[in-house]
Amino acid sequence: MSELNRKSPESLQDRLDQVVQLLNRHRLVENLVHKQEGQHQELVEHLVHQQNLAELQRKLDELHPADVAFILESLPLEERLAIWQLVRSERDGDILLEVSDAVRETLIADMDSHEIIAAANSLDADELADLAPDLPRDVVRELMDTLDAQQRERLKSALSYDEDQVGALMDFDMVTIRDDVTLEVVIRYLRRFDELPDHTDKLFVVDTEGALKGVLPIKKLLVGSPDALVGEVMAEDPVVFDPEDDAGEAAQAFERYDLVTAPVVDAKGKLCGRLTIDEMVDYIREESEAEVLNAAGLREEEDIFASVWKSVRNRWAWLAINLCTALVASRVIGLFEGSIEKLVALAALMPIVAGVGGNSGNQTITMIVRGIATGQVQVAHGKRLLRKEVGVALFNGLFWGMVLAGVAYLLYGNLPLSVVLLSAMTLNMLLAAVMGVFIPLIRLRLGRDPALGSSVMITAITDSGGFFIFLGLATIFLL
Amino acid sequence: MSELNRKSPESLQDRLDQVVQLLNRHRLVENLVHKQEGQHQELVEHLVHQQNLAELQRKLDELHPADVAFILESLPLEERLAIWQLVRSERDGDILLEVSDAVRETLIADMDSHEIIAAANSLDADELADLAPDLPRDVVRELMDTLDAQQRERLKSALSYDEDQVGALMDFDMVTIRDDVTLEVVIRYLRRFDELPDHTDKLFVVDTEGALKGVLPIKKLLVGSPDALVGEVMAEDPVVFDPEDDAGEAAQAFERYDLVTAPVVDAKGKLCGRLTIDEMVDYIREESEAEVLNAAGLREEEDIFASVWKSVRNRWAWLAINLCTALVASRVIGLFEGSIEKLVALAALMPIVAGVGGNSGNQTITMIVRGIATGQVQVAHGKRLLRKEVGVALFNGLFWGMVLAGVAYLLYGNLPLSVVLLSAMTLNMLLAAVMGVFIPLIRLRLGRDPALGSSVMITAITDSGGFFIFLGLATIFLL
Numbered sequence: 001m002s003e004l005n006r007k008s009p010e011s012l013q014d015r016l017d018q019v020v021q022l023l024n025r026h027r028l029v030e031n032l033v034h035k036q037e038g039q040h041q042e043l044v045e046h047l048v049h050q051q052n053l054a055e056l057q058r059k060l061d062e063l064h065p066a067d068v069a070f071i072l073e074s075l076p077l078e079e080r081l082a083i084w085q086l087v088r089s090e091r092d093g094d095i096l097l098e099v100s101d102a103v104r105e106t107l108i109a110d111m112d113s114h115e116i117i118a119a120a121n122s123l124d125a126d127e128l129a130d131l132a133p134d135l136p137r138d139v140v141r142e143l144m145d146t147l148d149a150q151q152r153e154r155l156k157s158a159l160s161y162d163e164d165q166v167g168a169l170m171d172f173d174m175v176t177i178r179d180d181v182t183l184e185v186v187i188r189y190l191r192r193f194d195e196l197p198d199h200t201d202k203l204f205v206v207d208t209e210g211a212l213k214g215v216l217p218i219k220k221l222l223v224g225s226p227d228a229l230v231g232e233v234m235a236e237d238p239v240v241f242d243p244e245d246d247a248g249e250a251a252q253a254f255e256r257y258d259l260v261t262a263p264v265v266d267a268k269g270k271l272c273g274r275l276t277i278d279e280m281v282d283y284i285r286e287e288s289e290a291e292v293l294n295a296a297g298l299r300e301e302e303d304i305f306a307s308v309w310k311s312v313r314n315r316w317a318w319l320a321i322n323l324c325t326a327l328v329a330s331r332v333i334g335l336f337e338g339s340i341e342k343l344v345a346l347a348a349l350m351p352i353v354a355g356v357g358g359n360s361g362n363q364t365i366t367m368i369v370r371g372i373a374t375g376q377v378q379v380a381h382g383k384r385l386l387r388k389e390v391g392v393a394l395f396n397g398l399f400w401g402m403v404l405a406g407v408a409y410l411l412y413g414n415l416p417l418s419v420v421l422l423s424a425m426t427l428n429m430l431l432a433a434v435m436g437v438f439i440p441l442i443r444l445r446l447g448r449d450p451a452l453g454s455s456v457m458i459t460a461i462t463d464s465g466g467f468f469i470f471l472g473l474a475t476i477f478l479l
Numbered sequence: 480m481s482e483l484n485r486k487s488p489e490s491l492q493d494r495l496d497q498v499v500q501l502l503n504r505h506r507l508v509e510n511l512v513h514k515q516e517g518q519h520q521e522l523v524e525h526l527v528h529q530q531n532l533a534e535l536q537r538k539l540d541e542l543h544p545a546d547v548a549f550i551l552e553s554l555p556l557e558e559r560l561a562i563w564q565l566v567r568s569e570r571d572g573d574i575l576l577e578v579s580d581a582v583r584e585t586l587i588a589d590m591d592s593h594e595i596i597a598a599a600n601s602l603d604a605d606e607l608a609d610l611a612p613d614l615p616r617d618v619v620r621e622l623m624d625t626l627d628a629q630q631r632e633r634l635k636s637a638l639s640y641d642e643d644q645v646g647a648l649m650d651f652d653m654v655t656i657r658d659d660v661t662l663e664v665v666i667r668y669l670r671r672f673d674e675l676p677d678h679t680d681k682l683f684v685v686d687t688e689g690a691l692k693g694v695l696p697i698k699k700l701l702v703g704s705p706d707a708l709v710g711e712v713m714a715e716d717p718v719v720f721d722p723e724d725d726a727g728e729a730a731q732a733f734e735r736y737d738l739v740t741a742p743v744v745d746a747k748g749k750l751c752g753r754l755t756i757d758e759m760v761d762y763i764r765e766e767s768e769a770e771v772l773n774a775a776g777l778r779e780e781e782d783i784f785a786s787v788w789k790s791v792r793n794r795w796a797w798l799a800i801n802l803c804t805a806l807v808a809s810r811v812i813g814l815f816e817g818s819i820e821k822l823v824a825l826a827a828l829m830p831i832v833a834g835v836g837g838n839s840g841n842q843t844i845t846m847i848v849r850g851i852a853t854g855q856v857q858v859a860h861g862k863r864l865l866r867k868e869v870g871v872a873l874f875n876g877l878f879w880g881m882v883l884a885g886v887a888y889l890l891y892g893n894l895p896l897s898v899v900l901l902s903a904m905t906l907n908m909l910l911a912a913v914m915g916v917f918i919p920l921i922r923l924r925l926g927r928d929p930a931l932g933s934s935v936m937i938t939a940i941t942d943s944g945g946f947f948i949f950l951g952l953a954t955i956f957l958l
Contacts, residue, residue: 066735074855076863187701196698198737201680219675222666222697255764256545258677258757260739277756278737281763285734288767289849295774296845296934297838304850305863308870315842315871319835323879326834327886333827334890340819340826347819347826348812351942354830355805356798359776363794366775370768371783375495376553384555384784391787392794400802407806411813455775463830 016071022056057086069098076305081110092119102303104134113139125151126171129158166250167243170264170273173197176204179213179231183224199276201260205234211269240265247283254280295455325460332464336471345412346474354466357428361458364389364436369451372444379445386437393433397426416478424470432462495550501535536565548577555784560589571598581782583613592618604630605650608637645729646722649743649752652676655683658692658710662703678755680739684713690748719744726762733759774934804939811943815950824891825953833945836907840937843868843915848930858924865916872912876905895957903949911941
């Protein structure tokens with residue numbers, strides 16, 4: 001159990017429960033007041049009510065914005081908005097940054113443009129850029145006017161990048177120094193700050209033009225000799241990123257080189273921002289969630305307390321695709337209705353061929369897609385990978401096909417039928433292996449995302465293919 | 480593109496290509512030498528060969544261990560081992576830590592116990608603990624003997640925790656200070672270090688017994704007044720972890736509170752280790768990969784160049800489960816063979832009912848499982864979630880069911896059949912919604928992992944259930 005406060009070791013769950021309890025007590029009193037009409041009674045209840053609210057508000061004030069965000073995400077809409085009303089307005093901005101997109105939408109819908117602008121005013125340009133897409137257009141325009149020139153410039157720059165680019169994730173909290181001063185001078189310079197930006201583990205060394213010359217880890221300030229020049233002790237070849245770099249690649253570099261922060265440098269070598277590990281961790285988490293959600297046929301993260309209608313919209317796209325592929329598979333079966341009429345066991349056995357092929361194909365394609373994502377698989381590896389996957393499919397097809405053929409023989413006592421089943425399973429698994437290697441590699445060569453919908457596609461092929469192979473072989477050899 | 484070296488901006492991919500090129504040139508020469516017999520020729524080739532090897536080795540020496548690991552993972556076994564031979568032995572340990580489990584196995588298999596021990600000697604106790612499970616038992620025993628008492632104690636402690644516990648992920652690189660000294664004294668103390676441990680963003684304040692009293696962010700050393708006492712400026716309520724805490728929860732806390740390092744404290748309040756963000760990032764990545772791999776029916780991460788036999792072993796468990804569920808579904812169909820014989824269109828339409836139900840059920844269960852993992856869904860929410868999911872299923876079932884019933888009517892011109900199809904689709908989607916909510920919540924209440932095999936289970940239910948509902952309704956109403 002993680003404890004934010006060592007003195008009072010409460011888990012996040014405990015804190016959520018406390019808030020909900022207080023909220024319920026508050027509601028109970030509210031109901032009482034509504035029901036009872038006595039003047040005096042009402043006053044007493046009103047006081048109790050106020051006291052509960054004050055306690056709840058105090059509780060919320062003590063919590064980290066991320067914890068308030070968690071509580072808001074864990075509450076159904078009505079309770080969520082009740083709590084949201086109690087949050088002090090100066091904390092609104094920080095909390096909006098922490099909640100998920102789906103929940104943020106519900107919170108912003110509850111605020112008027114005045115409140116939104118007040119909340120946004122406490123944020124930096126890079127944080128504003130994260131919120132902006134969820135805000136009403138006219139509010140964003142109004143907001144722009146309240147910013148000073150530098151902030152506006154930065155907001156515009158951040159908004160100009162795609163959300164998967166480094167430029168959209170960088171912040172502007174860089175502490176810059178020159179290379180011709182001593183560490184002593186740097187230390188004195190830093191003492192004038194009230195506080196260093198979060199995650200500052202290195203200072204950025206720039207020349208008079210603002211071009212990056214190197215980085216100085218602040219650890220060096222502590223262990224190095226104060227008389228040394230920055231230029232002597234700085235690292236001259238740090239990992240740097242371009243604002244147009246892919247955020248996923250940046251995240252991999254953070255992981256690979258164990259970075260905490262890294263400078264972002266434009267094409268001319270000028271320092272223009274900073275990436276921090278916390279943004280990268282969020283990015284990694286979001287990416288992997290998107291992968292899991294897409295694999296299950298959800299378009300995006302869903303507020304679990306969303307309305308039925310919102311959920312339907314989130315899910316319909318993949319359902320529609322699935323319906324189409326199912327319809328194709330159904331038409332393949334339709335081709336062989338005559339055969340099924342003559343040998344009805346085919347109808348019972350055909351889903352096995354399709355299902356096991358689908359599972360096997362998904363195994364192959366998932367591995368290849370992951371290999372491409374990590375950069376370990378290239379188009380040139382196609383032949384070698386194909387050989388391996390075909391080998392695996394051949395083994396699995398023959399082995400499990402034989403098991404299944406045995407079971408089918410026990411059930412139907414029809415040896416030719418069992419042989420057809422064995423052959424169809426092996427062939428469908430080979431088809432799955434070949435397509436599982438080819439589809440992502442072809443997409444890679446065409447410059448498309450190899451992951452998107454890969455599972456749906458391979459399943460469509462193994463379903464239709466499996467039905468076709470099994471019923472086709474049966475029609476030729478058994479009837 | 481991430482660039483480790485700003486002077487020569489090569490991407491990781493470029494560097495991989497260079498290494499492979501050098502390796503191929505080396506092999507080409509080797510082949511030439513084997514083919515040509517002339518003494519002089521051989522000598523020349525030998526020199527060229529040596530030169531290439533030296534260049535390759537130099538190239539490898541320049542690379543970050545993580546980059547060498549990436550190159551090793553991206554090469555088929557034979558090339559991988561050729562490169563591994565060229566890596567300087569003092570870097571072996573660091574590189575072994577960076578490669579994936581599957582690839583690590585192939586590298587260790589290529590080393591004798593002498594080499595392994597040499598590699599291990601360059602590592603810290605917490606790093607050794609990461610390697611130990613992959614090493615031969617007798618090597619681990621031999622290794623234990625070479626360690627000093629403190630290191631041995633730490634290694635034993637790290638090995639005593641489950642790999643999903645904080646204790647298995649913590650390191651021992653803590654810099655500790657007392658609270659009754661001034662910042663000035665701390666700064667002077669730090670100057671005696673050659674280097675601070677990686678990721679040091681805070682110092683740990685302990686009493687004479689080693690109990691944690693607070694943490695001092697090193698930023699405070701830089702901006703604070705040198706005369707202030709540590710006890711005055713330290714944070715007294717840091718986020719701390721227990722070695723027995725769940726690593727996933729620790730990772731969430733790192734994400735939530737944007738931590739870089741955090742102290743690990745035992746039940747008695749004694750500081751016993753340190754968690755760092757890089758370990759947490761690795762953990763998050765591995766967890767999300769395991770989720771994706773399991774969803775696709777892979778037991779664990781697979782070396783993409785693994786042998787057919789290894790791949791078969793990695794995949795057989797899920798295939799076997801899939802086969803069983805397919806067999807059950809097949810037997811359900813078997814119950815209705817008589818009906819199918821009479822109305823063969825049933826055979827063509829039944830996979831649609833099963834397939835669309837499966838997709839819909841996977842959407843529901845994925846959402847609930849994710850909500851449980853993030854802590855937002857509790858057993859108490861069951862009723863509310865059920866109401867929502869049933870609403871979504873009812874809408875989708877009726878809407879898409881109607882679309883499909885229309886298509887079926889066009890194909891078969893059988894209105895009662897279309898009505899049965901519509902009803903079966905709606906009922907199966909309701910079944911999927913109910914089970915999609917119940918299965919994970921019941922598992923949660925029983926204290927099991929709600930995620931494991933959830934997709935397989937829901938698909939099994941919607942397949943068998945879909946066939947049963949559709950064929951059952953058809954048998955009652957159509958025949």
